[in-house]
Amino acid sequence: MTTSPKPAQRTVADPLDVLHTRTSVKWSLYPADVLPMFVAEMDFPLAPEIRAALAETISRSDTGYANALSSGLPEAFSAYATEVWGWAPDPSLMRTTTDVSVVIVESLRRLVRPGERVIINPPVYPPFYDLVEEAGGVVDEVPLLDDGESFSLDLAGIDTALRGGARGVLLCNPHNPVGLVPSREVLTELSRIVAKHGGFTLSDEIHAPLVHTGVEFTPYLTVSEEARAHGIAAESASKAFNLAGLKSALFVTAGDVMSRMVTGLPDEVSFRTGHLGIIAARTGFTESRGWLAGTIAAIEHNLSVLESALADQLPAARLRRPQASYLAWLDLTELGWGDDPAAVALERAKVALHHGPAFGAPGTGHARMNIACAPDTITEAVTRLARAAV
Template sequence: MTHVEPLHVLRRRTSEKWTAYPEDVLPMFVAEMDFPLAPSIQTALAQAVASSDTGYVNPHDNGAADAFAAFAHDRWGWAPSSDSIRYTTDVSVVIVESLRRLIAPGDGVIVTPPVYPPFFDLIPEAGGVVVEVPLTDDGESYTLDLAGIDRALAAGARSVLLCNPHNPTGTVHSRESLAELSRIVERHGASVVSDEIHAPLVHRGTDFTPYLTVSEEARAHGIAAESGSKAFNLAGLKTALFVAGSDRMTDLLRLLPDEVTFRTGLFGLIATREGFAAGRDWLDSTVASIEDNFRMLDQQLADHLPGARLRRPQATYLAWLDLSALGLGDDPAGWILKNAKVALMSGLAFGAEGAGYARMNLACAPETITEAIHRITNAIAS
């Protein structure tokens, strides 16, 4: 298991998670891990600092691309070519720069709320218009509304911004669903940008399917956004990967401005390479700790907040909590922050479907979870 440093040590960090709120607030909102970096990454970064290796990236250095491709082959049976991979700062840039080349200004881009809040801003940044096709929710699980996506494409939308694994629900879309999506998109002559940033964090017993592996159609019209930033807690180091699966999409990536690549962080490139190449044992241990934390949260809710509902995700360290039965309004995270001093992510940020929900970060010590539920329970009781 991967263990977390004490709270007083964590508070020495200067990232958003630890500086956005006063010290009396327990931060469980933004998707940053409390776990220490993988030893291989720590060593590589320390060596870079010792060597004053702090310059620009070499855009032709395939080390991180090769490491990701080997990881994808071993974990998911996918072997993307390093020649079809390009670097940039983060997945948001992959999304924006891909869409800029796949759509015309004013084209509709489909999102599937409740979904990662920046999607609603990234699409206009790329020149598109957000088209919402919410996930289908049968009360037990979430799935893509393929018929709704078909209708939206028939009505003029030109691309789908896919989130797989899905943030915030933790849904891992099935191969069958993704294959059918690829056929629908191809029939309409549209495209897919697949955000797969949480893919390395799939829980044990669940198979992740990269979008570009499901069909020739998917490879023809899709670009995947990949990164080690969530799996290895590298968001501040700024590295992500464009991945193509066809000659057409590879040619499109070759037309990216050089500056898209040169803005990549060298430390991010080093850490990404080491994470995918030598951090796999650490990752497995971390996922096991996350799974234990979900079991703990389940029990804590059953014992102390039986009105709250958690559907166990198939991936990620993010718990999508249905708190609508607690009587805290459409934005329970706001009430909890004010009254319990626990910072969660507001469900409303993920779309209208998030009313009554909040997202809780479980990449933390078990004691943090018990303290959070204790604070929330006491606040409601009082």
């Protein structure tokens, strides 16, 4: 006789009086009467194992430079990926750096020449636009397909853009902000399209550890030999374990050309990795799986809270349940709040959401809400928005 696994105990958010003592951008940008639900920071306390590891490190005054060459982070990530996704990337083909944005921009500097086009799929993480430009490239938008019920990658559109001269694809997998987790079949076909045109795929997989129950995440570098030959994955513990300020991420490769490019990066790219970031990320991947399961359970519960609150109080708002992470993409078009409803929400409701148009033209009339918080915060936010909509 077998028994079902015991459900994870939901992680509980810190109370507001504690949260208001934080000094990160989420809690310092707006006055105290504004509910900050814009930037991707969690309101949950750190995993206890990470907190203990950092406290022990501080107690030794061990706050110097990171030894990126023997940090143990690539090995920790590889072990995590093997256990969770059935993928055993080679630690020797990885490099550490400060964050996923640096993985992206330093890779693009070497993958595109000035003026060459890089495909992105809006609505998408706003810094993608800036990172392509910073690397000397030009953004080529191939928006997600939207059939009114679900989103998907426009493979035919990507094929056309590559045929027209675009150099490669900057992929968001899982996708921020809509929470799309492309299937293995879709990613395999994408890899074949990119290979056919001699391009590259740079896959931002920062939200991968936060896929929801019953959803299968597929690392891009696992789908085909073509993907391994032309792909780079940007990996980090920062979103899963709420470590953005500690600064560590990984370039991950699996093919000769990309591996030589990454292992040949200037030493400074790795030397700038945060020492505390390495310790926290390594501890997250190796010791904090229970906390992560509880956090995902809390996020899934909060999605249900949000769905119920919107149905009861703000039925004009539309939410399609994401497959990953803690970001809710809200279609607020029917409220009549214009192209950027987040601006109206801040002014009238004192709820700070992320501005939809920043994610590209498909973000018009939309806003992104961070639901990694207490359920009561979500209910209060919807109540405020509903009052402002009257």
